[in-house]
Amino acid sequence: MFLSISCLPHLKVPAVVSALSRPSFIPLYSLALKSLSQQRLYSSKIDNAALQIEKIRNIGISAHIDSGKTTLTERILYYTGRIEQMHEVRGKDGVGAVMDSMELERQRGITIQSAATYTMWKDININIIDTPGHVDFTVEVERALRVLDGAVLVLCSVGGVQSQTLTVNRQMKRYNVPVLAFINKLDRQGADPIRVFRQIRSKLGHNAAFMQIPIGLEGDCEGVVDVLTGKALYFEGTNGEKVREGEVPEHLQELLQQRRHELIEAVSNADEEIGEMFLEEKTPTVEQLMAGIRRSVLQRALTPVFLGTALKNKGVQPLLDAVVQYLPHPGEVINYALRKTSDGKEEKVAMDGERSSRHPFVGLAFKLEAGKFGQLTYMRVYQGHVSKGDSLYNARTGKKIRVNRLAQMHSNNMEEIKEAFAGDIVALFGVECASGDTFLSNNKSNISLETMFIPDPVIAMSIKPKNNKDMDNFAKACNRFTREDPTYRITWDEDCKETIASGMGELHLEVYGQRMEREYNCPVVMGKPKVAFRETLTEPFEYDYLHKKQTGGAGQYARVVGIIETLEGEKNTKLEFTNETIGTGVPNQFVPGVERGFKTYCEKGMLTGHRVSGIKFRLIDGASHCVDSSEFAFFQATMGAMRQACEEGKWKILEPIMKVEVTGPSESQGAILAHLNRRKAIIKGTDSSEGWFTIEAEVPLNEMFGYSTALRSVTQGKGEYSMEFSRYAPAPTETLQQLMEQHEAEQAAATGVTVNKKKTSKR
CATH class of the missing domain: 3.30.70.240 (Alpha-Beta Plaits)
Known part of the structure; x- marks a missing residue:
């Protein structure tokens, strides 16, 4: 017993004793007594290298807001012995959920930052990332899914497939992440898992199959029936920790046969081996069917659907079994890095996921966070291994960094380790980098991992500290939050003389404003939201602009000729530049100046001050002077051509x-x-x-x-x-008129301030 308790330093002794006394935990902890070398039971004392790659799962829990992700994660941690008590998400008991470590999360009852932890279930190490559900924090889901090997998609049995469910589904598809579905909240009034199941098939386009049948709904929810084994599962005990198998109720026998036939049919459509047995009218055994389900899930050809209610402690343990059984380990997922070839192109290089030091280290920094331990960099190890004291290179900057401290995170708690191998998710300290940077053990390997997709902000508000004496804290907060969250951006508007905060929604900006006050003692004032409008041409415009300036000595001479075209459809938010010149009208060394002038002008349009997008700048011809032409001269000529297009062309918002x-x-x-x-x-x-x-x-x-x-x-x-x-x-036209009038008023006000300042200085 002493050995079992000593290898669990994160738990108090009474917690371990109570955990060991629960029947469902006896096999797990007796296994810890027998085979310490094969376990990583929450302690750096266990040899990390001894953990086989087949015994690792990296999963994310994602869903629409308020579907029960954090509640489900809380139950998972409790049933695996990671925590000794479960708490409510909103923190009504003064504690709150473990994964919602931020005070603001507990007050609002929502997840704002993705949180990482790891736990053990039946000899398998499960790394879990709990992600936010609100669309304003969608970048947290993006970077989590970028580094995970599998995911659990949680759906509310009343709400079903909602808007953010569709977004999360697209993100999972983008990163090719195998997924299990968990229909939660069977205890809620109006719960209808069959309707949600149909939506998974119709709205999400998944080849879904029920793995369980509910034994009662709403207030009568008692448990579930396992379609594979034909056993009824009841969750008993104070917190549903004891899983009791029983006979299937009589009224569900016929439905069980129907669901099993539907499951075999769905797997046969996804897996060749089960498909052949189906055509030959052979009935697969439970083992054969489980193997077929696993192969199908790994190919994203099947989505097994599980049922339960996390709040009422039902259905969580079978879901954990499914994570272990059906989702891939890191060695089954082929990850690629990009290597630049001698001709400037990029080729894919497969990463070797073997847990050894035989291969060079490759890791991706996917999240930055300033916590109570200082600057943390969350990293997924894709190849090789890293130890405390090693030196790594940033593939983007080429800078060398030293790994002074290496840790695994349990929400906001740190547990130091000595080394990490392929498949691990770890945290580094004091590393200067950006989210999405690749780290290598050899700076000559010339490879980098593909970074995550970062959406553009859609809303902006002016922001300033209430008191000028807080400017230093305000600058520190802005620097930290923009580094941590690539979708939160702070810019200075030269015309309006205001600091502008841009983000994914009102809640996004509001939360960061509150965090500045709470974490930096810097109350801020936020102005009226500004929408990210765009200016664009309605029809092509032909330009021919000559920039000529002579002030004594070397002058400036550049002429550009071409067409500015409109981009329609999904391209209306992009800018394109093409060089179609023939001959020496515009020498090649000056073309970058033309492109830079075009993109610089598009940062702020003349009509409303918003960015220009949805246009293609075609450089067809031009002229240069052997002495007076330069890249800067062509930059100025392009700016003039764009002004000409703005004054004479037809534009819209x-x-x-x-x-x-x-x-x-x-x-x-x-x-x-x-x-x-x-x-x-x-x-x-x-x-x-x-x-x-x-x-x-x-x-x-x-x-x-x-x-x-x-x-x-x-x-x-x-x-x-x-x-x-x-x-x-x-x-609409009235919106264009309002924006133009507002822009003119802002310019006049800005000019007036400048004039007043000049007058004051003269006096």
Whole structure:
């Protein structure tokens, strides 16, 4: 017993004793007594190299907001012995969930930052990242899925497939992540797992199959029936820690046979071996079917669907078994790095996931965080191994760094380790880097890992500290938060003389404003939100601009000729430049100046001051002077050509259109529709079930400010909505007029301030 307790330093002795006394934990901890060399039971004392790659799972838990991700993670940690007590997400008991370590998360009841931990289940080490559900913090999901090998998609049995579920599904598809689905909240009134299952198939396009049948719903939820084994599972004990097998209730026998046939059919459509048995009308054994499910899941050809209610402690242990059984270990996922060839192209290089030091180290820094231990860099090891005291190279900057401390994270708690191997997720200290940087043991290998997708901000607000004496703290907070979150950006507007904070939504900016006050004692004042409008041409414009300047000595001479074309569809947010010159009209050494002038001008348009996008600058011809031409002269000529296009061409404004999903009680449907229509919404579809309805619509972001207050007002606080960026579309003429008038007023005000300052200085 002494040996078992001493290898669990993160738990108090009474917690271990109580854990050992629970029946479901006896096999796990007796195994720890027998074979310490094969376990990594939460301690750096266990040899990390002894852990086989087959005994590792790297998973993420993702879902729409308020689907129960953090509650599910809390149960997983409890049942695996990682924590001794479970707590509520909103922190009503004064503690809050382990993975919501930030005070703001516990107050709001939402996850703001992704949190990492690791635990053991049946001799398997599971690294878990709990991600936010709100679209404003979608970058946390992006970087988590970039480094994970598998994921659990959590769905609410009442809400079903919601807007952020679709976003998370696209992210999983982008990174080719195998997935299990878990339909949660079977205890809620109106729970309908069959409807959610149909939505998984129709809306998400998954080849889904039920792995379980619920034994009762809502208040009558007692447990689940395992379709594979044909056993009923009941979750007993104070916290559902004891799983009892029983006979399947009589009224579910026929449904069990039907679900098993549907499961075999779904697997046969995804797996060749089971497909042949299906055609030959052979019935696969449980072992054969499990092997077929695993092969199909690894190929993303099948999504097994599990059921339960995390809040009521039912269905979590079978889900853990499924994670171990069906999701891949790091050695089964082929990860690639990019290597530049001698001709400037990039080729893919497969990483070797073997847990040894035979191969050069390759790791990806996917998240930065300033915690109570200082600057943390979360890193996924893809190849080779790293030890405390090793030197690594940043592939982007070429700088050498030393690994002074190496740790594994349990939420906001650190547990130091001596070394890490391929498949591990670790944290480094005091490393200067950016999110997405690749680290190598050899700076001559010339390879880098593909970074994660970073969406562009869609909303901006002015921000400044309440008191000028807090400027130092304000600068520190801005520097830290922009490094940690690539979607949160701070810029200085020269015309308005304001600091502008850009992000993914009102909540995103509001949360960082509150964090500045809480963590840096720097209260801030935030101005009216500014939408990221775009300026673009409505029709092609032919330009011919000559820049000529002579002031004595060497002058400036450059002429550019070409066409500025419009880009339609998904390209209306991009800029393109092509050099189509023939001959020596524009020498090659001056072409970069033309491209730089084009992109510099597009940073701020003349009409409204917003960025220019959706155009293609074609350089067709030009002229140069043997003495007076330079790259700067062609830069100025291109700027002049763009001004000419702005003054003489026909322009329009593009505004961001958001995909909005509103859920509320049926009696408020008419009022909500009226509100959306007043906000120029285009209704895409409606759905109703059990006294609740869901409206899907597309609404201009400019019309969505303050909508949360209006929605709460018409639904007595029962309604909720989610919003994510959809596309850019032409704005109405009145919006263009308002923006032009506002821009002129801001310029006049800025000029007035400048003039006053000059007058004051003269006096």
